[in-house]
Amino acid sequence: MATLEESVTGHLPDENGPQDNGGVRRRDFINIAAVSFAGAGGVVALLPLINQMNPSADVLALASTEVDISAIEPGQSIKTTFRSQPLFVRHLTADEIAKADAVDVKSLRDPQTLEERTVDGRKEWLITMGVCTHLGCVPLGAGEGENKGEFGGYFCPCHGSHYDTAARIRKGPAPTNLVVPPYSFTTDTSILVG
Amino acid sequence: MVRFGAFLVGLFFSGWLLISFIMGAIAYVTEPASPTAEHEFHLTPKHVSFSFDGPLGRYDKQQLQRGFQVYKEVCAACHSLKFVAFRDLAALGYNEAEIKAIAKDWPLKTPDVDPATGEISTRDGVPSDHFPKPFANNVAAAAANNNAIPPDLSLMAKARHHGSAYIYSLMTGYKDQPAELLRKFPDSKTPEGLYYNPYFANLNLAMAPPLSMDGQVTYGAGQPEPTVDQMAKDVSAFLTWTAEPKMENRKSAGVAVLFFLIIATALAYMSYRNIWADQKH
Amino acid sequence: MSFPWAKEYTPKAPVMKWIDDRLPLPRFVYNAVGGGYPVPRNLNFFWNFGILSGLALVIQIVTGIVMAMHYGANDLVAFWTVEHTMRDVNGGWLLRYAHANGASFFFIVIYLHIFRGLYYGSYKAPREMVWLLGLVIFLLMMATAFMGYVLPWGQMSYWGAKVITGLFGAIPVVGEPIQTWLLGGFAPGNAALNRFFSLHYLLPFVIVGVVILHIWALHIPGSSNPTGVEVKGPQDTIPFHPYYTAKDGFGAGLFFIAFATMVYFAPNFLGHPDNYIEANPLSTPAHIVPEWYFWPFYAILRAFTVDFFFVPAKLLGVLAMFASILLLFFLPWLDTSPVRSGNYRPLFKKFYIILLIDVLVLGYCGGAPAEEPYVMISQVAAAYYFAHFLIILPLIAKMETPLPLPGSITEAVLAKHAGDDGLPVKDDEPAVIATGDETAPQPAA
Numbered sequence: 024m025a026t027l028e029e030s031v032t033g034h035l036p037d038e039n040g041p042q043d044n045g046g047v048r049r050r051d052f053i054n055i056a057a058v059s060f061a062g063a064g065g066v067v068a069l070l071p072l073i074n075q076m077n078p079s080a081d082v083l084a085l086a087s088t089e090v091d092i093s094a095i096e097p098g099q100s101i102k103t104t105f106r107s108q109p110l111f112v113r114h115l116t117a118d119e120i121a122k123a124d125a126v127d128v129k130s131l132r133d134p135q136t137l138e139e140r141t142v143d144g145r146k147e148w149l150i151t152m153g154v155c156t157h158l159g160c161v162p163l164g165a166g167e168g169e170n171k172g173e174f175g176g177y178f179c180p181c182h183g184s185h186y187d188t189a190a191r192i193r194k195g196p197a198p199t200n201l202v203v204p205p206y207s208f209t210t211d212t213s214i215l216v217g
Numbered sequence: 218m219v220r221f222g223a224f225l226v227g228l229f230f231s232g233w234l235l236i237s238f239i240m241g242a243i244a245y246v247t248e249p250a251s252p253t254a255e256h257e258f259h260l261t262p263k264h265v266s267f268s269f270d271g272p273l274g275r276y277d278k279q280q281l282q283r284g285f286q287v288y289k290e291v292c293a294a295c296h297s298l299k300f301v302a303f304r305d306l307a308a309l310g311y312n313e314a315e316i317k318a319i320a321k322d323w324p325l326k327t328p329d330v331d332p333a334t335g336e337i338s339t340r341d342g343v344p345s346d347h348f349p350k351p352f353a354n355n356v357a358a359a360a361a362n363n364n365a366i367p368p369d370l371s372l373m374a375k376a377r378h379h380g381s382a383y384i385y386s387l388m389t390g391y392k393d394q395p396a397e398l399l400r401k402f403p404d405s406k407t408p409e410g411l412y413y414n415p416y417f418a419n420l421n422l423a424m425a426p427p428l429s430m431d432g433q434v435t436y437g438a439g440q441p442e443p444t445v446d447q448m449a450k451d452v453s454a455f456l457t458w459t460a461e462p463k464m465e466n467r468k469s470a471g472v473a474v475l476f477f478l479i480i481a482t483a484l485a486y487m488s489y490r491n492i493w494a495d496q497k498h
Numbered sequence: 499m500s501f502p503w504a505k506e507y508t509p510k511a512p513v514m515k516w517i518d519d520r521l522p523l524p525r526f527v528y529n530a531v532g533g534g535y536p537v538p539r540n541l542n543f544f545w546n547f548g549i550l551s552g553l554a555l556v557i558q559i560v561t562g563i564v565m566a567m568h569y570g571a572n573d574l575v576a577f578w579t580v581e582h583t584m585r586d587v588n589g590g591w592l593l594r595y596a597h598a599n600g601a602s603f604f605f606i607v608i609y610l611h612i613f614r615g616l617y618y619g620s621y622k623a624p625r626e627m628v629w630l631l632g633l634v635i636f637l638l639m640m641a642t643a644f645m646g647y648v649l650p651w652g653q654m655s656y657w658g659a660k661v662i663t664g665l666f667g668a669i670p671v672v673g674e675p676i677q678t679w680l681l682g683g684f685a686p687g688n689a690a691l692n693r694f695f696s697l698h699y700l701l702p703f704v705i706v707g708v709v710i711l712h713i714w715a716l717h718i719p720g721s722s723n724p725t726g727v728e729v730k731g732p733q734d735t736i737p738f739h740p741y742y743t744a745k746d747g748f749g750a751g752l753f754f755i756a757f758a759t760m761v762y763f764a765p766n767f768l769g770h771p772d773n774y775i776e777a778n779p780l781s782t783p784a785h786i787v788p789e790w791y792f793w794p795f796y797a798i799l800r801a802f803t804v805d806f807f808f809v810p811a812k813l814l815g816v817l818a819m820f821a822s823i824l825l826l827f828f829l830p831w832l833d834t835s836p837v838r839s840g841n842y843r844p845l846f847k848k849f850y851i852i853l854l855i856d857v858l859v860l861g862y863c864g865g866a867p868a869e870e871p872y873v874m875i876s877q878v879a880a881a882y883y884f885a886h887f888l889i890i891l892p893l894i895a896k897m898e899t900p901l902p903l904p905g906s907i908t909e910a911v912l913a914k915h916a917g918d919d920g921l922p923v924k925d926d927e928p929a930v931i932a933t934g935d936e937t938a939p940q941p942a943a
Contacts, residue, residue, distance in 0.1 A: 471762025
């Protein structure tokens with residue numbers, strides 16, 4: 024117990040050194056516990072502030088897209104959107120499939136066969152994101168009359184990446200093939216992406 | 218100088234206020250404000266208890282589903298629910314397929330643009346859509362409803378005092394105008410095309426009694442009898458949910474937060490007492 | 499710093515020393531809210547509300563910044579984006595309810611802070627600048643709160659904006675052009691909403707700046723205390739840290755308990771239902787009221803019902819409402835009593851209690867419909883409000899005989915504890931500790 028003189032001259036207990044070991048330890052423990060609780064509370068209070076930046080419920084509700092592909096003839100492709108980004112749906116011709124299959128997979132920068140990039144038994148449907156894996160530009164080739172690049176697939180005009188008929192990177196700076204999003208056929212003429 | 222100026226300003230404001238008071242008081246005594254029918258016959262909402270009352274109250278999902286059914290079959294033709302999406306119905310206990318079916322079969326179609334022609338058209342709803350509005354705009358709503366625009370119901374339970382009880386009271390409060398009212402206020406007869414309801418702010422509203430008879434909506438097996446009272450309760454529960462869909466999250470989080478804060482504050486108090494133990498203050 | 503015995507910052511960790519040598523920020527913090535700020539030892543819990551106001555300001559800025567990430571300041575979508583925050587944004591309901599109730603709690607702690615200052619004479623020399631800066635903060639807060647309330651673009655937002663900007667219309671000749679200029683139109687619309695959002699985002703940071711000045715000005719004379727007797731020596735003070743950080747920590751805990759109770763269990767209790775109806779320029783709510791923290795001022799505004807010769811009652815109301823706040827700027831020169839604390843001023847204390855009740859009555863009338871008897875009550879209450887500050891306080895200062903003041907803070911503390919159980923006032927010790935300054939004038943200069 025501090026004396027009166029100490030109490031009125033404003034000395035801090037820690038300056039005077041421990042006066043009663045047991046008492047001081049218990050005090051320290053309570054102070055540490057109180058500060059830890061406040062700290063933990065502060066950290067937990069940060070969570071909603073961080074979490075609010077995640078996609079909201081209405082954005083997540085649009086996380087999957089249904090695409091009607093009945094009108095796409097062989098050799099044609101369409102550009103649609105999936106999660107607010109371009110999605111290419113391409114109906115390959117037999118010729119394009121043959122061209123893609125003829126490539127020696129081992130020679131590719133990102134080795135993948137056309138089978139691996141399409142759904143079993145529907146090799147003619149090539150569905151990829153329309154986002155160049157280099158820096159995110161939208162490649163050309165899905166629209167009527169657009170430049171399909173040296174390999175007949177897609178061509179990214181930003182830095183000259185060429186993709187082949189399986190949308191694999193063949194030439195230019197892009198590191199990997201165009202991404203194939205998760206999708207499934209709900210019927211013969213419609214797919215559910217996402 | 219400051220105090221002299223202040224004295225004058227104070228004398229002016231206080232004096233003029235007291236003179237205003239005296240004039241007001243004389244007017245109050247000599248010509249008392251005439252009472253109005255609203256003043257005397259308007260009622261505050263009835264007392265009604267819901268499962269979501271109180272700090273720990275929860276929604277009764279069965280009740281919300283029944284209320285949703287009442288909304289769909291009775292209210293939806295005129296009243297929009299524009300802040301609520303079909304996907305939100307998951308909170309009522311519907312699964313994904315059921316929500317998809319509800320959205321697809323909703324009597325009002327979702328406005329869209331025809332992908333081929335670019336013309337305004339409609340399509341079936343999908344879960345990510347909000348409930349379609351029955352009228353394209355306020356002008357159309359007024360034109361179709363004798364100039365009274367049916368308000369959106371999404372937030373109704375929060376947009377009135379004691380909103381849940383208010384909706385219930387309004388649904389069950391229609392009656393004939395009391396003879397006493399007509400005797401005291403002969404000019405206040407309910408106009409043609411309006412309906413008397415003492416729970417409505419000005420006593421007469423344009424909406425005909427929406428729940429007019431027991432069994433108007435057919436509830437599924439195992440549910441209570443669809444009396445007017447029950448339907449009114451259910452639809453106010455549903456509209457409370459549409460106004461405050463996160464209420465359950467809020468209350469659960471609140472219990473945890475308060476529990477934490479009470480412990481933390483108790484520790485802070487002990488720490489405060491410890492630190493001050495050898496100081497007089 | 500006016501305390502020669504204030505402890506100097508001596509960093510223990512090398513990294514703190516390194517920083518302090520280059521940018522003395524650690525020293526600055528230490529001297530502001532650390533061991534280097536000597537504070538009177540006898541502060542009671544009413545002295546917590548300054549820190550709590552700072553805490554409320556931080557809550558408002560943090561929740562406000564994140565909510566602005568989801569808000570669209572456009573009259574077509576503003577209401578919709580707020581509902582989107584409430585329904586779809588992760589934890590958005592919590593952020594919004596915390597921000598809305600945070601504004602109310604900010605005003606609760608600020609009002610307690612102001613009324614503490616009024617009772618203990620914290621506005622008196624040498625702390626006039628602290629008081630004046632505090633009033634500037636209060637005015638900025640009111641502007642910020644008003645503009646923030648417009649942002650959800652509900653019925654009360656819209657009509658509140660219309661009524662408050664309409665006050666300027668009461669000013670002769672220039673009034674209407676000013677109103678139009680403020681709104682960027684003839685009625686509240688997209689232009690008004692956008693500028694209110696811009697300023698609502700800016701002003702809190704201006705408040706932070708003035709808060710820094712407020713604390714700076716406070717640290718020149720140091721904190722006042724419940725006796726109102728100035729600090730006479732080291733025995734009267736204790737370091738801010740750990741003593742008052744611990745006390746404020748406990749106070750903050752209680753604050754958070756009250757705040758969380760409102761946010762989680764009654765989030766709309768302090769709000770008005772009409773603001774859950776989208777703004778509609780064609781339909782006025784039956785009963786337009788501002789948020790509760792403006793009610794006393796709103797009551798004063800409405801209390802003027804009679805024209806004063808050529809001055810219309812509306813203009814009088816506007817002038818009186820502004821005067822009711824501006825008069826507080828003159829308070830240090832209106833109350834000339836040399837005694838600060840209401841504890842030693844028996845007459846002042848009685849009138850202070852009347853003022854407290856008076857402001858509560860004004861608040862109640864301001865929230866009530868503009869009908870009798872509320873208007874008459876608010877007329878009497880408003881009359882007292884002006885009389886209290888402008889007439890009664892200067893008179894009390896002249897007439898009153900204050901109670902004897904303690905010689906020092908320490909003396910008051912020891913007198914309080916004399917004879918307490920378990921407190922070691924030994925018989926052989928003098929009841930009063932020599933301060934070495936017994937000859938100092940008793941009342942504050």
